[in-house]
Amino acid sequence: MALEAEPLHPLFGARLKGVNLRDALTDGEVAEIVAALDRFAVCAVGHDRPLSNEDLIAFAARLGPMDAGRSPKITGTGIRIPHNEITDQSNLDQDGAIYAEGDRRLLFKRANRLWHTDMSFRQVRATYSLLASHEIPPTGGNTEFADMRAAYDALDDAMKKRIEGLVAEHCYWHSRSLGGGPDPTDEERAGRPPAYHRLVHVHPGSGRKVLYIASHIAGIPGWPDDEARALIEELTAFATRPEFVFSYEWSVGDVVIWDNLATMHRATPFDDTRYKRDMRRATCRETPVHS
Ligand SMILES: [Fe+2]
Numbered sequence: 001m002a003l004e005a006e007p008l009h010p011l012f013g014a015r016l017k018g019v020n021l022r023d024a025l026t027d028g029e030v031a032e033i034v035a036a037l038d039r040f041a042v043c044a045v046g047h048d049r050p051l052s053n054e055d056l057i058a059f060a061a062r063l064g065p066m067d068a069g070r071s072p073k074i075t076g077t078g079i080r081i082p083h084n085e086i087t088d089q090s091n092l093d094q095d096g097a098i099y100a101e102g103d104r105r106l107l108f109k110r111a112n113r114l115w116h117t118d119m120s121f122r123q124v125r126a127t128y129s130l131l132a133s134h135e136i137p138p139t140g141g142n143t144e145f146a147d148m149r150a151a152y153d154a155l156d157d158a159m160k161k162r163i164e165g166l167v168a169e170h171c172y173w174h175s176r177s178l179g180g181g182p183d184p185t186d187e188e189r190a191g192r193p194p195a196y197h198r199l200v201h202v203h204p205g206s207g208r209k210v211l212y213i214a215s216h217i218a219g220i221p222g223w224p225d226d227e228a229r230a231l232i233e234e235l236t237a238f239a240t241r242p243e244f245v246f247s248y249e250w251s252v253g254d255v256v257i258w259d260n261l262a263t264m265h266r267a268t269p270f271d272d273t274r275y276k277r278d279m280r281r282a283t284c285r286e287t288p289v290h291s
Helices: 027-040 053-063 104-113 148-154 157-163 172-178 186-191 225-239
Strands: 004-007 014-017 042-045 086-088 126-135 143-147 167-170 195-198 200-202 209-211 217-219 245-248 255-259 263-267 278-285
Touching: 004 027, 014 027, 027 042, 027 053, 027 255, 053 086, 053 126, 053 255, 053 278, 104 172, 104 263, 143 148, 148 209, 148 225, 157 225, 195 200, 217 225, 255 263
Parallel strands: 014 042
Antiparallel strands: 004 014, 042 255, 086 278, 126 255, 126 278, 143 245, 143 263, 167 195, 167 217, 200 209
C-alpha cells in the first residue's frame, strides 16, 4: 500500500489515496492510517461503490474496540440496519422510506446540525467515527469539521487557565432539546444518562491538548447554569471560527473517519423530507463496553 495524504485544509483533514478499506490490510497498513489520523484528525477514503455493512464493521474493528450496543430505540420505531455495530444516520425508516415530517427520529436527528463530538454523552467516549456514504442528496448535506487541537492552541492564556481542570456534564437529551426535538419519554431518557468529562484533555495519539466540548454539554457541576452556558457558547463560537473549519462534500462510496477526541463536527441542512441521505456509522470506543 502506498498511502498518500492529500490535505483538505491548512490545519487538518486529508483525503487518503492508495488505500481501499475493503482490502485485508496488514497491521502495518492500519498503523499508517492511524498515524494519518493522529496528524490530520479527519481522513476521507473514496471507493467506487459503498462499503457493505460487513466491510465497514471489519475495518472499524481494526481501529479499536467497537461500539456494539444498539442505540436505544426511539419509542415506537423499528430498525433498518440489522447490525448492532452500525448507527443508522439516514433519514430513512425501517422500510427505507423517507421519514414523514414530524417523525420523532427526524426531529431528534436534526440536532446533528449542532456542533458536537460523537458519544461525549457516554462515560467511555467515542474515539473514531467511520461514516460510510450510500446515498446522498443532490444538494446540501455536507459535514463540517472543526480542529479542536488548533482551537485549544489559539485560546489566550487566561482562558486556558480558566478551563484547565474543569469538568462538564454531557447529556444526549440536552442537544436534542437545543436542536428543537421533542421531550424524551422516560424510557428514552433512562437509556442515555449524562456523562462527565474534562473540558481539556491530552490527545493520546498526538500528545496535543484538545478542547473537548459539544452541544451535548448541559452544564458544569457546581456552576450556575447561565455562567456555564455562557462559557460553553463562547468556547464553541471560538473553536468554530472559519479558520478552524472545513466543509466536506460527500460522494457515494466515501468513508470519512474522524477522531472524536480531536475534532467537532456538524451536519449541514438538506431537504430531508424530499431526498434520501443514507449514511451509516461505525464507532470505536476508548475501551470495550458491553451494554
Ligand atoms: Fe455526529
